Amino acid sequence: MELWFTEMQSKSIKMSYRVKDVLHTEKTEYQNLAVFETEEFGRMLVLDDVVQLTMKDEFIYHEMMAHVPLVTHGNPERVLVIGGGDGGTLREILKHPVKEAHLVEIDEKVIEASKKFFPTLSVAFEDPRAKVFCEDGIAYVKKFKNYYDVIIVDSTDPVGPAVGLFAKEFYKDIYEALTDGGIFVAQTESPFYYEDLLKKVYSAVSDIFPHAAVYTATIPTYPGSLWTFTMGSKLIDPLTRDISNIPDLNTKYYTPYIHRSCFNLPAFVKAIISK
């Protein structure tokens, strides 16, 4: 049987995956959710027809979302993930000796699907240091002042439920919710498809935080593949982190050298945020 799932990466680019099995589909309160078993990339989570993760390459995104900010901080005790209901980023955070790892996911159906279909990610929810809040991340963050050491915005694309997670007001609330040495990071899409978004977010983060930086990773199943992450830091300059004493984090993509390299941007990406 020729069964294919196709993501419209833009209105003129399609990426199609041969599907062995459709494991689950549902319409949640917020989005359409599907789980496929694909031939090439293994099991796949799809929200509103956009690939969120595959078993073959999820390690790249989740490692780079978690370890770059946590290692930059150096000694985070309280970490918050906004979004990321699959648990992948949380799993990586829990490799560090944090005291509390909180996750705010607006759509509890994502968490349920992960518990059922992605046990190697959702295992994170069983850690006693992990706590999940099923509510709106924007409202949640407003409740805290000087509380979290690291806040990670692990959002879907800037359409639908995630639009507010790319707004300057939200980053201001994150700044307030962070401790004095606090670090914030958000996934900010590919410069090939979302150049203006990267520029806008970097500008907003630069206005709010004393230090702003962009780093990249290559994620084959995300449109454009060259993925950006934008970091804001209240105290520590991310570019000066000594990488000689980073513990072994049992990773498949992240290494101490990657930590240093990922901030070295291709010239055209640097040009986007320098305009």
Add this chain to the structure above:
Amino acid sequence: MELWFTEMQSKSIKMSYRVKDVLHTEKTEYQNLAVFETEEFGRMLVLDDVVQLTMKDEFIYHEMMAHVPLVTHGNPERVLVIGGGDGGTLREILKHPVKEAHLVEIDEKVIEASKKFFPTLSVAFEDPRAKVFCEDGIAYVKKFKNYYDVIIVDSTDPVGPAVGLFAKEFYKDIYEALTDGGIFVAQTESPFYYEDLLKKVYSAVSDIFPHAAVYTATIPTYPGSLWTFTMGSKLIDPLTRDISNIPDLNTKYYTPYIHRSCFNLPAFVKAIISK
């Protein structure tokens, strides 16, 4: 009109580009050649149904093919490209003060198509330092001993006419054709789709050259996007290159920092070549 070109990136992955116009198709002696005007990535060259370059992202591959080996060498006078009939790698080489830049392309129809449809690449052929030989690269290299300072293998995928360009015997001939401080580099595909090839090529290059190294770049239109390049060096250790005195090469991807970073491999890529 809904006109799409689809590349089978593997038997289970398809990448499709909306096509505005089919500018050219022909069956050459060696392969099927097509030129499309695509909506998202601009003009595109396709050989045997595989994307070779697009105007939107060709700079990444060509800059990284040329500048990393030439800068590593430091003072190359004679440079050879095997393949690369579009002229993109040659264009980047000619940004350096080389004396001779030779190109051996087996299929002259690729060069003709580039001259007609890709003037910003084929402009390289007009440089008085450039010389083109339309013959088999494997036979060509055998004719030289201690001649070229840098040899770049800018091949298509390891199927059809390019198979011999990934063979150990060929790398031995390249070693002989290089001067004492000579550097060789080959594109070696993505570790997501060609893990065994990368391992095999790295092993062969390590056997032949005193120094072997792999570097990466992110190329959105190539399968897996995380692209590898394997380098062999007769004298200079590529990892120790001082990057403080690299001239401005007017690039959009390559920078001196990228030069250093690109050798810092993701853990899983390092594991492939360490096995």
